[in-house]
Amino acid sequence: MSGTSHIINEPDTLLQALFKLFPERSRKGVKDLLSKGQVQVNGEGCTAFDRPLKKGDRISILPKGISIARAVREDARDEVLRSGVKIVFEDDDYIVADKPSGLLCVSTARGSSAKSGHKEPTLYALLNAYIKVEARTRRKEDLIEGRAPDRSTAKIWIVHRLDKGTSGLVIFAKNERAKDILQSKWKELVLERTYIAFLEGKPEKEQGAVQSYLVENPKSLKMYSSPTEVRDGQLAITHYKVLGYCRKGRQEYSKASFSLSTGRKNQIRVHAADLGCPIAGDEKYGAQTDPLHRLALHAHTLVFRHPFTQKTVRLTSPLPPIFDRLDV
DSSP states (O other), X not given: OTTEEEEOOSOEEHHHHHHHHOXXXXXXHHHHHHHTTOEEETTEEOOOTTOEEOTTOEEEEOOHHHHHHHHHHHHHHHHHHHTTOEEEEEOSSEEEEEEOTTOBSSOOTTSHHHHHXXXXXXXXXXXXXXXXXXXXXXXXXXXXXXXXXXXXXXXXXXXXXXXXXXXXXXXXXXXXXXXXXXXXXXXXXXXXXXXXXXXXXXXXXXXXXXEEEEEEOTTTOOEEEESSOOTTOEEEEEEEEEEEEEEETTEEEEEEEEEESSOOTTHHHHHHHHTTOOBTTOGGXXXXXXXXXXXXXXXXXXXXXXTTTOOEEEXXXXXXXXXXXXXX
């Protein structure tokens, strides 16, 4: 019976259809197929006994080993979701996650958690664990169905990062070749990357660009901005546009979009401060208010041309609900 498919000839409910398809099995045995995740309807797993079926629907029964492996995979995905992370795109080469504020992208040897010996959760670790479970599931399915399993190493590679306090879209590669190509051709392949932020006050101009050289203080880990070239400084160019204004109490805020011509550490945060309008909640770069109890910066849009399929991938992450406190 395992690994079989059946076409429904008349309207029915799923459980009743299963009873008719497998009269030799006990009623408990048939129900176990549902509870153990072995039943698919039109290619999708289903455990609802009262699922209505129509003529032409296909019922498939998975081998028990595959259903168990897939349940483990779903558990791994649920673990990612419980951390507040959403997987918004995934294929054989890339995985894009929507990261919550407060979660590190990757661990850092210089962070406070490293000094205390506490291992802080990271987006990288969560997704890496998920990818490994996904690979084990595929191998098990291949073995059960008589295919040669893929024995290549399952892990993810860092393509770019977001600050701990920034929420939104982050892309990782699922193999080293995919990572190398996207990083080396970043300006060519990444067609759009937009951030939304709430700034303290009003910029002098409603749109424009900020250009400076950024250099990091190794002790404070703070980035400093210079209008002229300095030793170890990296050129940073940020474009901005004010989208609207709002007021909370006595403080006025500007809602602004940012796009980057370069991708330097803390770039938007530093350049917002250069405008005289630090990002709300960004005490590190001069903010005086914290209305959201987090950094008011969100990686909103990511558009890239897939280097292997040549398809354009367009992804948008809505502003977290807490931003409604300031939205215009």
